[in-house]
Amino acid sequence: MSTARRVTATDVARRAGTSQSAVSRVFTPGASVSPDLRERVMEAARSLGYRPNAIARSLITRRSRIVAVAMADLGNQFYPLVLEALSARLQAEGYQILLFTADPAAPSDPMIEQVMRYQVDAVVLASTGLSSALARECRALGVPVVMFNRMTDDPDLSCVIGDNERGGRDVAAFLAAAGHRRPAFIAGLEGSSTNRDRERGFVRGLAEAGLAAPARAAGHYSYEGAAAATRALLREAAPDAIFCANDHMAIACMEVARHEFGLSIPGDLSVVGFDDVGPARWRSYDLTSFSQPLGPMVEATVGMLLEFMDDPSLPVRRVVVGGELVLRGSARRPAGPLPHP
Amino acid sequence: MSTARRVTATDVARRAGTSQSAVSRVFTPGASVSPDLRERVMEAARSLGYRPNAIARSLITRRSRIVAVAMADLGNQFYPLVLEALSARLQAEGYQILLFTADPAAPSDPMIEQVMRYQVDAVVLASTGLSSALARECRALGVPVVMFNRMTDDPDLSCVIGDNERGGRDVAAFLAAAGHRRPAFIAGLEGSSTNRDRERGFVRGLAEAGLAAPARAAGHYSYEGAAAATRALLREAAPDAIFCANDHMAIACMEVARHEFGLSIPGDLSVVGFDDVGPARWRSYDLTSFSQPLGPMVEATVGMLLEFMDDPSLPVRRVVVGGELVLRGSARRPAGPLPHP
DNA sequence: TCCCTTTTTGCATACGTATGCAACAGCCTG
DNA sequence: CAGGCTGTTGCATACGTATGCAAAAAGGGA
Known part of the structure; x- marks a missing residue:
C-alpha cells in the first residue's frame, strides 16, 4: 500500500524518452529547453504526479x-x-x-x-x-x-x-504637554533593547519637559507581569499617567486600573502603549499608542x-x-495644538 | 571571507583518524561505537565546529x-x-x-x-x-x-x-435556562466544519428547549465581519442573546453592542463565545465561552x-x-442550578 | 591453545538533483 | 561550401550522509 515509491526525475525522463538532466532543466527557470521537449516532459511529469525533491536539490545547489x-x-x-x-x-x-x-x-x-x-x-x-x-x-x-x-x-x-527612543520621547512630550505631572513607566523585559530604548527616550523626554524621572515597575512584556506592575505603581506612586513598553501590557494596565482600582481612563489616569496592535483599536481600550508599522x-x-x-x-x-504617536482616547490630550516633534 | 566551506563528516573523520562512516555512527543514536573512538570523533567535531547536514541526512533516510x-x-x-x-x-x-x-x-x-x-x-x-x-x-x-x-x-x-456540536448545544441550553427568548447566532466561515457543527448544536439545543431557530448573520470569523453582523442583528432581530462562533467575533460583538448601541452586557444582551481564548478572561469582556482545551x-x-x-x-x-462552558459575566445566568448536560 | 560469538570498523554504494562539458544540430555569414 | 555561432541534448559526476556487508578485533568458554 505505502509502496508508493516516490516519482523521481529519472522516472519522468524514461517516460518522456529523454534524460534526467533534461527533466531537471525543464524545472529550472531560465534553462534552455526546446518547447517540444518541455511539453513532453511536463506531460510525463503530470501523468506520473512528479514533484521535484527540494531536499535533493538543496544538497547540490x-x-x-x-x-x-x-x-x-x-x-x-x-x-x-x-x-x-x-x-x-x-x-x-x-x-x-x-x-x-x-x-x-x-x-x-x-x-x-x-x-x-x-x-x-x-x-x-x-x-x-x-x-x-x-x-x-x-x-x-x-x-x-x-x-x-x-x-x-x-x-x-x-x-x-x-524608532523606540523617539517613540518614548514623543510619548513623554505628549503626556507633559497634556499637563501630566507624575507619569510612570511599566518596563518590558529588562534585558531587551526595545525596552531600554523606549525607557531611555521616555526619561529623556520627561527631563526635557522639566519633569522628574518616572516611577517604574517591570512587567516583562507579559500580561500578568504588567498587571502586577500596575498594582504596585498605583498603590505606591500615585501616577497620573502610565506609559507601558508595549500594548499587550497597556491592556493589562487598563484592566487593573479600571476594575481593581475603579479608576476612570483617561479621567483619573492616562495610559499609553507601544506597537499600535489590533486590540489598541478595540473600543474598550481605544489605546493611544506609538505605532510600529x-x-x-x-x-x-x-x-x-x-x-x-x-x-x-x-x-x-x-x-x-519610523512610527508615530496614534492619538486615541486612553490618554488625556493637550488643550492647545500638539508640540511638533 | 565567506570561503568558510562547510565542515563535513569526512573532514571530521580525517582529523580523528577514522572513517566517515564512523563519524556518522557517532552522531546516530543507538549505533555501535567504542567509547574511545566516540570521544576522539566528538573532540574533532568540536574543534572543527562540525554540524551534521540534515539535508543530506534526509536525502538518504x-x-x-x-x-x-x-x-x-x-x-x-x-x-x-x-x-x-x-x-x-x-x-x-x-x-x-x-x-x-x-x-x-x-x-x-x-x-x-x-x-x-x-x-x-x-x-x-x-x-x-x-x-x-x-x-x-x-x-x-x-x-x-x-x-x-x-x-x-x-x-x-x-x-x-x-466538541463543537455539544458546545453549541450547551450554549443553547444555558441561554434558554437563563430565560433568553430570542437568541441569535453569528456564524463563522460558512464553509467550515467548526461553524457548521456549532450552529447545528446550537439550533438543536434551542429546539430542545422549545425555542425557535435563531436569527443569524455571518461574521466569517473576522473582527470586522462580526461587527457588521452584530449591527445587522441588533437592528433587525432584537435578540436578547448572541452566540458567536468564536471568541474573536464575540469581542467584536460586545464592542459594537456596547459602544454603538449603548447596550449593557449582560443586562440588555448576553454574549457567548467559543474557544475560551486569552482575551475572554480580560475583565472588559469577561466572556462566557465554550472552551477548546x-x-x-x-x-x-x-x-x-x-x-x-x-x-x-x-x-x-x-x-x-471535550470542552466545557466557562461561565463568566457576559451572559445572564439561570436563577436555579444549571441543567446538567 | 583454538574456535566461536559479539562488537567494532572501513569500504563502497545509494539517495535525487544540478551542472560542466562535449557532442550535435541548425542557421547565418561571407 | 567552409567556418562560426547559437541553442539543445545527454553523459558523468558531485553534493554529504547512512547503511549493508565483510573484514578485523575483542572476548569467552573449554
Missing part, C-alpha cells in the same frame, strides 16, 4: 530556500502578525519558513543549533531570548542574520527596529534578507522604521 | 524530521497559541515546523504544493482555506495528515477537533502524528477533545 525564523511570545498579538506578514512575503519570493519558537525560560541556543543543521539560507531573530553570540556564529558560517525588533551593540549584526518593518527585513542571500559580503545594515 | 503546518487567520488569538504549543511539542520530539500561511483569499493549494517538495514527514492542516482534496493527495503519497480544528466527511482523513488538542495531534509517522498504515482516527 547548497541553497535550501528555507529561512529560519525564531520567535517567542506568540501571546503578544504583535508577533503573530509579524509572522503572518513575513511568511506571506517570503512565500511570494519562493522561500519557506522553518519556525523556531523559543521558550523564554529555557536556554534556546541548543534548539536553534538544531535548526542550523537544515542549511537554512538566512535567519530572522525575533525573540529576545536568543543570545547574540548565536547570531554572530551564524554570520561566521556565512548565513545572513537579521534581528527583528531587536538590537545589540555588536556592530556585526544587522537589524530592523522601530508592521508592513514597512517586514518589507525592510525581507529586502535585506534577499540582498544578503544574494551577496553575503554586503555590509551590515541597521534600519530604523 | 527519506525522513526529513520536518512537519508542515498550514495556518491562516493568525489574527485570531487561538491560532498563535496553537502554533506555539505545537512547535514546542514537536521540537521536543526532534521535529521542526515548516510553516505555511494561507491567504484565505487566494487559492492556497499551489503553495502547499511547494511545501510538499520538502519531503515533509507529516502535515497539519489548521486552515479552513485548504481543500481536502489536497489532504487526500498527501495521504496518497504516504504522508500522514492531521486536520486540526477541522473536519470533513471524507472517511480517509484524520482530525482533532473540539489547547493542551489536550495539541497533545492529541502530536500523538497521532508520531504514531502515523511510525506506521503510516494505521487506520484513520478522529479525536474529539
